[in-house]
Amino acid sequence: MAPYDVSGKYAVVTGGGSGICLDFIKLLLVKGCSVIVGDLALRPAAEEVAKAYPHPPAAPGKASLLFHKTDVKSWPQLSSLWNTAVSTFPQVDIVVPGAGVYEPLESSFWCPPGVEGGPSKDLVDSEAGTYATFGINLIHPIRLSQLAISYWTTKKLPGNLLFVGSIAGYTATVGTPYYYSSKAGLHGFVMSLAPLHKRLGIRVACVAPGACRTPLWDQEHCKSKLTNNDPAVRSDFVADVMLNMCENDKYGDGQIVEVMDLGTAQDSKPSVREVPVHLLYPAASGVGVPTLLVEEEKLWKQLETEGFKA
Template sequence: MRSIVITGVSTGIGHATAKVLLARGFRVFGSVRRQVDAERLQAEFGANFVPLLFDVTDEAAVLAAAAQVRAALNGETLAGLVNNAGVAVPGALLDLSVDEFRAQIEINVMGPVIVTQAFAPLLGADPALTGAPGRIVMMSSVSGQFGNPLLSPYSTSKFALEGLAESLRREFMLFGIEVLVIAPGAVRTPIWDKAEAIDMVRFDASPFLPALTKLREMLMKLAKNGLPPERIAELVYRALTASRPKLRVVASPQPVQTFVAGWLPKRWLDRMIGRQLGLASRKRAGF
C-alpha cells in the first residue's frame, strides 16, 4: 500500500484530498494541530488514516512526525507529500502589523520549507529506502501569479511558494522527485468563510475601509460559489499518479476570466481592480 502525507487535513482541501486518496487505496498520514481533530478524523476515515499531530511551523514536531512515518514505511519510500496547510491574512499593508505579515509567511512559506526538509528523505532523497521516488504537491493559488490588493500577505506567500516549488523541482531532479503546483481559484473552504469574521472595527480609521468592505463581501461570495474542494482533491490525485503530470495546474470557477486576466496588460488590470474596489485615485506620481 502506497502512503501519502498531507498537511492540514482537518477541513477544506486537505480533508477532501485525504478522503479521495483513501478511497483510491492509499494510506494517508494527515497533519492536524489538535488532538480532538485527530480523533474525529481517525473515527471518520478508519484504519488507513494515520493522524500526525503538528503545527507546520514547529520544526521539532514535524521532525518527530517524519520519524513516525519512517517507522511505519518499514524501509520503503513515501509516495507523496501534499503541502496543503495554509491561512489567509486580509488587510492593507499599512493597516497590518509586521507580526501579522510575518505569521502569514511563517505558515504559508516556512511551513512547507520545514515539512519538505523533514519528509524529502522519505520521498527518495535517502538512498537507503527502497521503491520509486515520491512526488511533492504544493497547494498554491491563482494568487501565486496575481497580486491581490488588501491580501498582500497571502499573495506574497503564494508567489514565494511557487518560486520555492520551481527551484525544488530542479534541485530534486537529482533524486527523481517531481515537484508540482496546483493553483486553485475560489474554493468552498473555511479559509474564505472566515471573511465574515474579519474585525472591521479595527479598520475604522483606515482610508482602505470602503475597499476592504467590498473585498469582504466578495470573499463571502467566493466562499459560497467557489469550486467544491473535492474538485481540487481529484487534481491532487492526478498529480500524484499521472505518468506525465502537468507542472502547474490552475483550477478556477471562472476559467475564462482567469485566463483573460493572465493576458491583459498590468495597467489595465490595475485600473479595473481599482474601479471595482474603489481604490482608483486621480493623483499620479511624476515630474
C-alpha cells in the same frame, strides 16, 4: 516517466483537517493509500473519515488515517510529525504540505506588530523576526520538503511532492500582500525543485486553486471576502485534479496547475489549465549563469551519490 499509482502508498499531509486537503485525503484512502495528517485539529467531517479508516487499520492491507496534532509554524512539531510518520509507516512515499492561511489580522501587513491595541500576534521584539502567514504558507512547505528529500535521497527512494499554491501566486493585491507574496514564493520554490523528477525520481507539482469554498472562509476576517453570489470552485473538484497530478505521467516536473470556476454561483464552469510559467523567464535565451551551473552540477552529483541530509 511512468504513471504513479498511489495504491498501497503512505502519505504525509498537512492541513488535512478540513477543506481541499481533506477531500484529497479521502481519495487517497479510497485508493488504498494510508495517510498521517498534521493539523491543529480535525473538524467533524475529518473525524468521521478517521473513524472509517482507523489506525492501526481494521484489516491487513486496509488504508488508515492517523492524526498528529501539529502547528506547522513550529519546526520541532514538523519534525515530530515527520518522525512519527517514518516510525509508523513502512516508508513515506507522498508529501503534501497543504496547510495555509489567508493573511489573518494577527499576521497581516496592514496590522503590523508592536502597535498598541493592534491585533498582530507577530512578535516585534523577536531576535529572528517572523510573520506567521509566511511561516505557514511558505516556510513550512520548505522545511517539510527538506525532511522528505533528505529521507528519499539517503534511502534511494522515489518520492512525490505535491504543493498547494494559489492563483494569488501570479497575481497581486494591496489588501493581503503577505498571502500573495507567500504563494508567489511557493511557486518559485516549486519551479526550482522541478529537476528533481528527472535526476532523482522525485515528482514535484503544485495545484493553484482560485477561490474555493472551504472552512477557511468561515473565519471572521474572511467572511466578507467570498459571498454566496461569488463563483468558487468546489474543493472536491480541486482534490480530483490533485490526485491526477499525483499519478498522471504528464505531471511531476514542477508544473503549476490552475483550478478555477469561470462561471457564476448559479452556473458552475470549472476550468483547469497548466500555468505557462515559462513566459515569466527572461527574454534572453537561457536563465543560468555558467559558473552557477557548474556549482549546480556538483550539487546533483552529491544528491545522486550521498543523498541530502536534513
